[in-house]
Amino acid sequence: MRRARLRCLALALAAAALALSSPAPAGAETVVAGLSQEEISITTNFDGSEILIFGAVRREAPPPGSDPLEVIVTVQGPSRPVTVRRKDRRFGIWVNTDASEIDLAPTFYAVSTSGPLAEVLTQTEDLRHRVSVPRAIRAVGTGISDQESFTEALIRIRSDSSAYQLNESAVRVRQQTLFDTAVRLPSNLTEGAYRTRIFLTRGGEVVDVHEQEIPVRKVGLERIIYTLAHQRPLVYGLLSLAIAVCAGWLASALFRYIRS
Amino acid sequence: MQIYLPIAEVSVNAFMLLGLGGLVGILSGMFGVGGGFLITPLLFFVGIPPAVAVATSTNQIVASSVSGVLAHFKRKTVDLKMGVVLLAGGLVGTVAGVQVFSALARLGQVDLLVQLCYVLFLGVIGTLMLAESLRAARRARRPAAPAPAPRKARGWMQKLPLKMRFRTSGLYISVIPPVLVGGFVGLLAAIMGVGGGFVMVPAMIYLLGMPTKVVVGTSLFQIIFVAGAATVMHATANYSVDMVLALLLILGGVIGAQVGTRIGVKMKAENLRILLALMVLLVCGRLALDLVLTPAELYSLADARVAP
Numbered sequence: 001m002r003r004a005r006l007r008c009l010a011l012a013l014a015a016a017a018l019a020l021s022s023p024a025p026a027g028a029e030t031v032v033a034g035l036s037q038e039e040i041s042i043t044t045n046f047d048g049s050e051i052l053i054f055g056a057v058r059r060e061a062p063p064p065g066s067d068p069l070e071v072i073v074t075v076q077g078p079s080r081p082v083t084v085r086r087k088d089r090r091f092g093i094w095v096n097t098d099a100s101e102i103d104l105a106p107t108f109y110a111v112s113t114s115g116p117l118a119e120v121l122t123q124t125e126d127l128r129h130r131v132s133v134p135r136a137i138r139a140v141g142t143g144i145s146d147q148e149s150f151t152e153a154l155i156r157i158r159s160d161s162s163a164y165q166l167n168e169s170a171v172r173v174r175q176q177t178l179f180d181t182a183v184r185l186p187s188n189l190t191e192g193a194y195r196t197r198i199f200l201t202r203g204g205e206v207v208d209v210h211e212q213e214i215p216v217r218k219v220g221l222e223r224i225i226y227t228l229a230h231q232r233p234l235v236y237g238l239l240s241l242a243i244a245v246c247a248g249w250l251a252s253a254l255f256r257y258i259r260s
Numbered sequence: 261m262q263i264y265l266p267i268a269e270v271s272v273n274a275f276m277l278l279g280l281g282g283l284v285g286i287l288s289g290m291f292g293v294g295g296g297f298l299i300t301p302l303l304f305f306v307g308i309p310p311a312v313a314v315a316t317s318t319n320q321i322v323a324s325s326v327s328g329v330l331a332h333f334k335r336k337t338v339d340l341k342m343g344v345v346l347l348a349g350g351l352v353g354t355v356a357g358v359q360v361f362s363a364l365a366r367l368g369q370v371d372l373l374v375q376l377c378y379v380l381f382l383g384v385i386g387t388l389m390l391a392e393s394l395r396a397a398r399r400a401r402r403p404a405a406p407a408p409a410p411r412k413a414r415g416w417m418q419k420l421p422l423k424m425r426f427r428t429s430g431l432y433i434s435v436i437p438p439v440l441v442g443g444f445v446g447l448l449a450a451i452m453g454v455g456g457g458f459v460m461v462p463a464m465i466y467l468l469g470m471p472t473k474v475v476v477g478t479s480l481f482q483i484i485f486v487a488g489a490a491t492v493m494h495a496t497a498n499y500s501v502d503m504v505l506a507l508l509l510i511l512g513g514v515i516g517a518q519v520g521t522r523i524g525v526k527m528k529a530e531n532l533r534i535l536l537a538l539m540v541l542l543v544c545g546r547l548a549l550d551l552v553l554t555p556a557e558l559y560s561l562a563d564a565r566v567a568p
Contacts, residue, residue, distance in 0.1 A: 002377070042264060043264065044263060044264055045261070045262060045263065045264065046262075046264040046271060047262040047271045049265070052480060070310070082561055082562065083368065083561070084559055084560070084561060085368045085559065085560050085561075085562060085564035086558055086559050087559075087560070088558075089553060089554075089556045092552065093372075093551040094373075094551060094552075094555055095369075095372055095552070096369060096372065096560070099368055099562075102465075149500050153558075154559075154561065155561030156557075156559075157557065157559065157560075157561055158561075161271055161295070174538065183319045186266065187262075187270060187271030188270045188271070189269075190269075201425055212346075218266065221266075222264060222266040225266040225504065225542065226266045226267065227268070227501050229266075229267055229495065229501070230293075230499055231504075233496040233499060234492070234495075234496055236495055236503075237491055237492035237493075237494075237495030237496055237501060238492060238502070239503070240319050240491055240493060240495065240501050240503050240506060241319070241322060241488050241491055241499065242504065243510075244320070244322040244323035244326070244488075244491075244510060245318050245323070245326050245488075245507065247323045247325070247326075247510045247514065248322065248323040248324065248325065248326025248327035248328075248330075248505070248510075248514065249326055251327045251333065251514030251515075251517075251518075252326075252327045252330045252514075253325075256520045258495075260434060
């Protein structure tokens with residue numbers, strides 16, 4: 001981890017050098033950023049991952065105004081529809097009664113900021129760029145009167161399992177120029193493209209946005225098994241069966257041999 | 261050692277899964293049950309998605325039943341003819357069970373159904389078994405007490421058509437009751453992710469009147485095929501069989517079963533049955549409590565893979 005941090009710092013410095021050497025539009029501030037990993041591979045011993053996101057601000061003129069530079073980093077996994085169900089007591093036992101369909105919700109979403117979210121981003125900018133967790137979820141009216149509580153429940157459950165994270169003050173900004181942060185990805189990731197966005201803000205207004213994608217995919221044995229299970233389900237089922245029969249037979253043969 | 265399960269899509273400790281398989285293996289070796297009724301709830305508990313837990317335990321049951329039935333073939337305690345008749349019903353029941361499972365998954369009631377089935381069957385079987393084994397233990401202590409009167413032949417069952425001779429069991433009965441029993445157990449196997457031995461064994465003894473010595477072997481024989489069919493059907497319909505998870509459970513299970521068999525030989529049969537009955541009731545009570553107590557989280561998220 002220490003080495004990764006050092007590497008991150010070195011890369012950030014390189015980014016800064018790059019930022020200084022190439023000309024930028026007058027008065028504007030832009031992001032030059034990098035990620036510690038090009039892609040995330042889910043292998044047999046995969047137990048979550050951490051990505052380091054770092055970069056620098058490129059500017060021609062001296063930092064404008066008195067508002068400090070703030071940085072917001074979001075990492076978003078593939079979105080999927082979700083059904084949220086609510087239990088209610090019927091005949092003395094707890095039964096699922098109401099359900100609400102949420103059209104699209106990211107399977108993973110992390111927001112890291114350099115300060116309290118309410119201070120580094122205005123409501124209007126949040127709505128425009130869909131930055132905070134509630135904004136990133138799309139729920140269209142389903143005829144249920146208290147849709148709110150279902151959406152809240154989704155966020156609560158996913159936050160408890162670290163699928164949704166709000167890490168305030170987790171981004172370090174140095175000298176108004178260099179920034180870096182680490183985002184922890186849990187082990188139960190959905191495969192797909194993970195979209196990383198970096199926002200520069202001043203006084204709550206977005207100054208610049210940088211976007212990059214990291215593919216997350218299963219590799220090796222995990223890939224082979226998953227693909228077989230989904231593309232040749234019958235072969236996969238029969239293969240599982242054959243393994244079970246062989247294992248059962250082998251076990252009894254082996255123990256008979258040991259006993260005799 | 262953490263291992264990533266490709267189908268369940270979670271990372272779990274491999275030794276914990278081996279231990280879990282081993283524990284259930286010990287119990288199944290001691291008591292002569294498949295242990296599906298224990299392994300499925302335990303898998304829920306360690307965070308395996310329910311659909312994957314149910315489908316994968318059917319695969320594990322195949323392995324433990326194969327291992328068990330081979331010993332019974334050696335002792336010639338398998339009634340093949342009866343096994344095939346039970347199986348015919350069992351396959352129909354399994355197909356129906358997988359359909360019911362998918363339909364209820366769409367309605368969001370599958371967890372409730374599985375839980376209710378567990379509470380009902382474990383409760384009834386556990387109570388009956390406990391009462392019977394306590395009586396047997398008391399009889400064993402006072403050998404003077406008279407043995408229970410032999411069961412009367414079921415009058416209405418003798419009148420059913422399609423009679424068949426089952427030589428190994430020494431029975432001449434209609435095929436309708438065994439087909440129905442097989443079908444019912446197949447239905448349970450698919451819905452609950454169990455082999456159904458704990459329903460099948462009492463049904464064979466008390467309903468069909470089969471001799472006790474052939475019951476376990478015959479039940480194991482037909483469970484192999486019913487659980488095998490359920491595995492393939494879950495794999496093709498729901499893509500929910502996890503090979504890696506199954507392999508770890510099987511590995512732990514076969515070792516545990518051998519250890520359990522040795523422990524079982526050293527214990528008195530009645531005490532063994534009392535223990536099993538208490539354990540069944542314990543699992544039942546735990547699940548019943550979950551249904552009745554106010555849950556900490558009233559909301560739940562649906563597994564996208566079971567969605568239509």
